[in-house]
Amino acid sequence: MSNLYDLLAFEVVEGIEEGLFTAEEYVCSVIKRIEDVESKLHSFISLDSEGALSSAKLIDRKLKEKENIGLLGGVTVGIKDNISTKDIRTTCASNILKDYVPSYDGTVIRHLKENGAIILGKLNLDEFGMGSTTEYSRFMPTHNPWNLDYVPGGSSGGCGAAVAAGECTVSLGSDTGGSIRCPASFCSVVGLKPTYGKVSRYGLISYANSLEQIGPICRSVKDVVMIMNIISGKDMNDNTSISSSPITINDKSNNLDIAIVKELIDGSDDAVTRTIYSTSEKFKEIRCECNEISIKNLNYALPSYYTLASAEASSNLARYDNIRYGFDLPIDDYKWDNYFSNVRKNFGEEVKRRILIGSYVLSSGYYSKYYLKARRLRSLLRLELLTLFKKYDLLIGPTMPILPFKFGEKIDDPLKMYLVDINTVIANLAGIPAITLPVGFSNGLPIGLQIMAAPFEEQKLIDASYALENTINIQRRPNLI
Amino acid sequence: MISKDELAYLAKISKLDLSEDEAEKFPKQLERTIEYIDILAQLSSDDPIVLDLQEIKFDELRDDVINTSGGRPINKNLTEDGFLKGPKMK
Numbered sequence: 001m002s003n004l005y006d007l008l009a010f011e012v013v014e015g016i017e018e019g020l021f022t023a024e025e026y027v028c029s030v031i032k033r034i035e036d037v038e039s040k041l042h043s044f045i046s047l048d049s050e051g052a053l054s055s056a057k058l059i060d061r062k063l064k065e066k067e068n069i070g071l072l073g074g075v076t077v078g079i080k081d082n083i084s085t086k087d088i089r090t091t092c093a094s095n096i097l098k099d100y101v102p103s104y105d106g107t108v109i110r111h112l113k114e115n116g117a118i119i120l121g122k123l124n125l126d127e128f129g130m131g132s133t134t135e136y137s138r139f140m141p142t143h144n145p146w147n148l149d150y151v152p153g154g155s156s157g158g159c160g161a162a163v164a165a166g167e168c169t170v171s172l173g174s175d176t177g178g179s180i181r182c183p184a185s186f187c188s189v190v191g192l193k194p195t196y197g198k199v200s201r202y203g204l205i206s207y208a209n210s211l212e213q214i215g216p217i218c219r220s221v222k223d224v225v226m227i228m229n230i231i232s233g234k235d236m237n238d239n240t241s242i243s244s245s246p247i248t249i250n251d252k253s254n255n256l257d258i259a260i261v262k263e264l265i266d267g268s269d270d271a272v273t274r275t276i277y278s279t280s281e282k283f284k285e286i287r288c289e290c291n292e293i294s295i296k297n298l299n300y301a302l303p304s305y306y307t308l309a310s311a312e313a314s315s316n317l318a319r320y321d322n323i324r325y326g327f328d329l330p331i332d333d334y335k336w337d338n339y340f341s342n343v344r345k346n347f348g349e350e351v352k353r354r355i356l357i358g359s360y361v362l363s364s365g366y367y368s369k370y371y372l373k374a375r376r377l378r379s380l381l382r383l384e385l386l387t388l389f390k391k392y393d394l395l396i397g398p399t400m401p402i403l404p405f406k407f408g409e410k411i412d413d414p415l416k417m418y419l420v421d422i423n424t425v426i427a428n429l430a431g432i433p434a435i436t437l438p439v440g441f442s443n444g445l446p447i448g449l450q451i452m453a454a455p456f457e458e459q460k461l462i463d464a465s466y467a468l469e470n471t472i473n474i475q476r477r478p479n480l481i
Numbered sequence: 482m483i484s485k486d487e488l489a490y491l492a493k494i495s496k497l498d499l500s501e502d503e504a505e506k507f508p509k510q511l512e513r514t515i516e517y518i519d520i521l522a523q524l525s526s527d528d529p530i531v532l533d534l535q536e537i538k539f540d541e542l543r544d545d546v547i548n549t550s551g552g553r554p555i556n557k558n559l560t561e562d563g564f565l566k567g568p569k570m571k
Contacts, residue, residue, distance in 0.1 A: 236543040303518040314495060321496075323556050323565075330558045331568040339568040341498040352497055353507065356488070357514055359495045373521040376528045415513045 004029035005166040006477065009075045009223040012169055016063065016074040023056035023063075023074035027118060030076050034167045037480050040148055042140045043162035045081045046089050047121035052076065055118040070116025072230060077112055078168035080156050081122035082129055083214065084203035085109055088119070092205050093137035094127045095346040096320050106203015107238065108172060108214050108231045115230050120168050123158030127348045128317070129174060129207045131155050132182050132420050135411050136350045144186060145478040146446055150404040153186030155179040159217045160187035165480055170223055172231070174204055176212040177305050178399075178424025181436040184217050185399035185448025188438040188474075190465070191217045192224050195455045196431035197242040199228075200235030208312035211305075211428040219476065221437070221466040222249055228458065247459050249466055256393040256464055258283055259293040264397025264423045264450070271442035272398045279439045279449050279468070280396065286467040293392070297384055298426065300377045305425035306418055307361050307374035314358025317351065320344060353414060382430040389454035394464055397423055399436040399448035427452055435461045439472055483508045483515070 004026050007015065016023050031049050038044060059069050079085060082092045084102035086109075091097045109119065126136035134142040134157030142157040144150040145165040152161040156173030160183030163171050173180040175193035184191025192215045199214045206212075216227035225247050234243040260280055265273055283290045320326060322343035331339060347355070361370040388395065401423055410417045427434035432455055436448040449468075453460045483491075488508050492499050499507065559566055 239542060300521060300524060303520050306514065307518050307521065318496070323559055326556065328556050328558055331566070334568045336568050336570045337493075337496060338498075340496045344496055345498050345500075347497070349503060352495075352499070352503065353510060353514075355495045355497060356491045356507065356511060359491050360511070360515065361518070363491075363494070368526070370518055370521055372530070373524045373526070374518075375530045376526075377521065377524055379530050380524075380528055413513075414510050415517055418514070418517075 003033070003166070005033040007169070008220045009072065009169045009218065009226050012075050013071070013073055016059065016069070023059040023118075024053065026074055027052050027056040027076060030120065030166070030168060033165075037145075037165050037167065040143060040480065041145060041161050041165055041167070042142050043078070043123055043158040043165070043167055044121045045091055045093065045124050045139055045158070048088055048119065052118050052120045059116060070114065072112065072226065073116035075117050075169045076120045077117045078120050078123045078159060078162045078171040079109065080125055080159050080171070080173045082125060082174060082205045082207075083109065083172060084205065085119060085122065088122060090122065090205070091139075092128045093125045093139055094348070094351070095138050096343065097325060100325060102203075104203065107200035107235045109203065111230050117230075123156070123162055123171060125158060126155035127351050128205070128313070129155040129176055129179055129212070130313070130350050130354055132178070132417055133157065133407075133410070135407065136348055138348050141407060144404055145480055146188060147404070147444055149406055150445065151186065151407055153183035153400070153404065156217065157183045160184050160189060160191070163187070163189050163217050163219060164478060166477070170216055170218045170227055172214055172227075173217050174212055174214050175428065176208050177309060177428050178421045180215045180217060181399050181424050181434060181448070181450060182421070185436045185438075186404040186446060188441070188446035188448070189217055189219055190221055190224055190435065190437055191215065192228065192435045192458070192461070193427055193433060194228065194232065194458060195244075195433045197240050198232050198244055198433070198456065198458070200233070200238040200241045202235055202237035206316040208309040209316070210312060211309060221462060221469050224435070225249055225462055244456050245459075247462050250463055256288045256460060257391070258288050258290045258394045258396055258464070259388065259392040260290060261298075261395050261397045262292055262294050263298040264401075268398050268401040269403055271403065272401060272447055275440040275442070275447045276396075276398050276449060279472070282468060282471050283464070285471055288464065293388065295384060295388070297377060297381045301381060301426050301429060302418065302422050304374035304377040305421070305429055306357070307370050308378065310354045310358035311362050311371055312358070314355045314362065317347070317355055320347075350414065378429045381426065385426075385430045385432060386454065389457075393453065393457075393460050395452045397450055399423060399450035403442055403445040403447070423450060431455060433458045433461055435465055437465050437468060438474060439468070440474060483512050
């Protein structure tokens with residue numbers, strides 16, 4: 001048998017149930033892997049090895065006593081550090097929450113635990129999910145396991161790197177404008193942003209509520225299905241959540257009509273373009289039709305996204321007022337405004353920039369010029385996409401228009417950094433599901449294919465991804481040590 | 482160009498104290514972002530805003546249930562005799 005930490009989630013569950021290895025042996029293998037590679041990657045903000053080992057022992061005991069160990073019995077999960085975990089520090093990679101320990105589990109965490117998953121620790125991100133590289137984490141940047149000089153993508157960069165490197169079986173990230181798909185693409189793993197409402201956001205620390213969703217990052221499509229079926233569903237604590245049908249792995253894709261979005265290809269790196277076109281040819285091998293189409297309103301998508309996300313951020317982050325979250329500063333030395341602004345010095349530069357832009361686009365005189373126009377574009381884009389989905393089952397293009405880049409390349413120019421999200425924000429604006437699948441490499445750097453579907457049509461994404469995954473033969477594990 | 486005064490006003494309403502370095506570089510960075518989103522001005526103001534991302538089903542609102550908060554206690558420097566005491570307004 002290969003290294004235990006290399007196993008996929010469904011192999012872990014099968015192996016433990018069949019007695020090929022114990023949950024404790026598996027968790028020990030993953031912890032050893034973390035000890036070996038974490039000093040190079042910096043994926044974790046908090047690691048709960050002790051808690052993970054005691055959960056593993058409990059699973060082994062249950063199995064011995066012939067009790068049910070759950071659908072994810074023994075699977076180790078890394079959690080993006082903006083999802084609340086009871087008694088485990090949840091920082092959002094921000095100084096303002098560096099000592100915050102939630103008193104409750106987010107709904108997704110509760111579902112994972114109820115099904116036997118083992119929460120291994122909390123993974124690095126750009127502060128409050130604002131960024132595409134993890135360079136905006138206030139603690140440290142995470143490194144790309146395929147080349148340590150390069151960024152892993154973001155904001156869920158710790159999730160992408162840890163899964164790719166075998167530091168956990170799967171991870172949960174959050175995606176506001178591409179934050180699951182960008183690191184999954186840059187780290188050559190599979191990442192799914194579900195339809196808005198499919199997964200409860202209760203316990204996800206808010207950045208831009210109307211755009212964000214929690215979703216899985218895994219090493220295989222089959223693992224994505226396993227996790228999605230556990231975390232999806234209606235939750236009374238999130239009134240935007242909706243119950244939906246479970247998804248499955250089908251061995252045959254069903255003659256899907258697929259469209260390549262021209263605007264997503266235009267402007268991409270040559271290597272990315274070549275790989276996406278050659279991948280589109282593979283769809284024909286699995287009996288899918290593939291045509292090229294245009295989306296009229298795509299020009300406006302990224303400016304709309306940054307208008308709406310910043311506006312929502314400026315409102316959401318107003319809660320960090322040093323009363324409910326912050327530090328126990330005495331009040332005698334301060335006046336009202338200074339008391340709040342003093343603690344808010346703990347925000348990093350990117351968070352401050354987005355709050356300021358949000359205040360700007362919401363202020364009198366600019367509200368109708370920017371914010372309302374962005375809302376209108378969002379409606380137009382969704383309607384245009386829903387019309388296209390009447391004709392096509394899936395829309396495809398590169399997840400990221402560029403290859404992973406080196407640290408420091410874009411950090412001094414915020415606009416340059418924003419532009420890397422150009423292909424991913426569409427799905428968040430329209431509330432549709434989108435998956436990224438590893439499809440190739442250029443100079444050792446990963447390339448991902450993005451597939452989008454109509455709301456709640458995750459099954460079509462899975463059918464196409466699973467079929468494609470089985471036809472593409474690429475290296476699956478980085479040579480880290 | 483966003484002036485330093487405009488930036489100071491935005492910072493004030495956002496309750497942010499900016500460092501000297503931030504006050505120096507933010508105007509240009511914010512200006513570039515605002516120039517970029519200015520393309521939205523080309524959009525018609527007549528198109529409707531359709532709030533259909535998720536139709537909220539109000540009949541499914543949960544009942545209010547009173548629970549004890551297990552969360553972080555409110556900043557202890559701000560409580561006195563069971564009341565919340567804030568810093569001076571002026």
